[in-house]
Amino acid sequence: MLTVNPQRRINATEALKHPWICQRERVASVVHRQQTVDCLKKFNARRKLKGAILTTMLATRNFSSRSIVAKKGDGSHVKESTESNTTVEDDDCKEDRKVDRSATVIAREPEENGPGKCQVSLVPVIQRNDQVFNDGCARGSSSLDSEEEARKQEIVKLTEQLVEAITVGDYEAYTKLCDPHLTSFEPEALSNLVEGMEFHKFYFDNVLGKFRKAINTTILNPNVHLLGDEAACIAYVRLSQYIDRQGVPHTEQAEETRVWHRHDGRWQHIHFHRSQNGSK
Template structure:
């Protein structure tokens, strides 16, 4: 697209319409893509009006109707929706949020949310903190901004759907609504965005195994007088309760790792028991009590590294030990930039 001599708002409508048609088809087939971004959009040729293809279904998940699934951190940082960052159960609206980010880029060549620090980036997204700054947005039509606002709605229940977006006036009546004026500044920004994306891409992609989210049946209140009639029913409730507890433990473990990645001691402290005790190597085998030892590392060791480090857990296994204890086993996937500036994974 950066090689084109002419690019207008109307060209952006042609692109996003094809993306929305693809997403709408996926959603009708009960499939959520989960990783919509420019890298996963392919043009069939370099000619004007070329067909656009949606690629890379490696994180795609089957979701029936309005079913909610615990996606966790599946996707790429700048395109993750607020509900995914909050680690709430999510569904098809996550794709529509990513479409809003893509449309923003298609119009001005830069993303709505951009921060070098991942923690600040995530805070921006959670708050839906974006705007339409001057002068790059001055010549973009109000209808285009309206569609972006409907896509980048923080509340997923109020976010526009793919089928609704296809009926939006900016898409449906693009020949009369969208501006035909050439946007050279957008193409210039595309070039800068591509260069930055190619550098950041390897370390900004965060993937986690998708897990189904289920509510423990034992937490649901039953009407008075209603009792479980069979032994098998009790077993099912017990199994669902155990499953929910294991998912919660996995979620807390991920929150712990995220707090360490972000150097956020306050978030770390909330997850840990204030009476924590441990045999730290530096203490030469003596028992260390409380959080002061850990706070020292957050204040002195972690801030010294300004390079982003992303750690996620894969294939988590949780073994419950009594009512208030558990042990976990998982694969830790860590991505970082080494001393020479090359992306590394271990």
């Protein structure tokens, strides 16, 4: 019924015959119920966060035109604003929020060679439902930062497992982390885009883990970019140390970029780009 094209949209008679309507006791109460609940929870959380952000932005804008400077003397004296309160209505939450302009004042001591003035910043105090939560947005931001950092660390750990599987030549562990349609650009492919696992299997079967006695791999400066909730990209420098048959140590360096995608709750490696190796 939500289809925009009227030629493809079902009519009222067909809608009444749909299992969602005529068999709602067996279908509507089971199908997509948990998925719908999860989506509603996400929507509600984003709605509340948006309301808090908008209120904070408006409160900050009201204070941005005001500058407070205290002259240096025997002590630092700061005048606080005592203007009347302003009521802000949040369109999403439909709740009244009061912004108290009697702000918390943070004064910094002047530098030794400074102009003899202390710098002052204002932290607005926001009241909601008669409860002060001036650090509410800060806590929400901190929670989001912690969640993002945990997801980034998860991507780093998965990449370490993938590189370890390559280092020891464990093709089974490698395939568990990779999408069957993995695509890549790497020096062995001679600048061509390779799709699938067969190209990489050749090196697992004939090269990796067979001709080198010991390999030590180090991942340097991993940088993770979260691409929404279901994708991530990691870039890093990979150093590989090994001893050849003559007992001479070698170090190889490669710059790698790998893309991960979460499908059915499990992360899979779907694409990578590896630069030309250099030895010294």
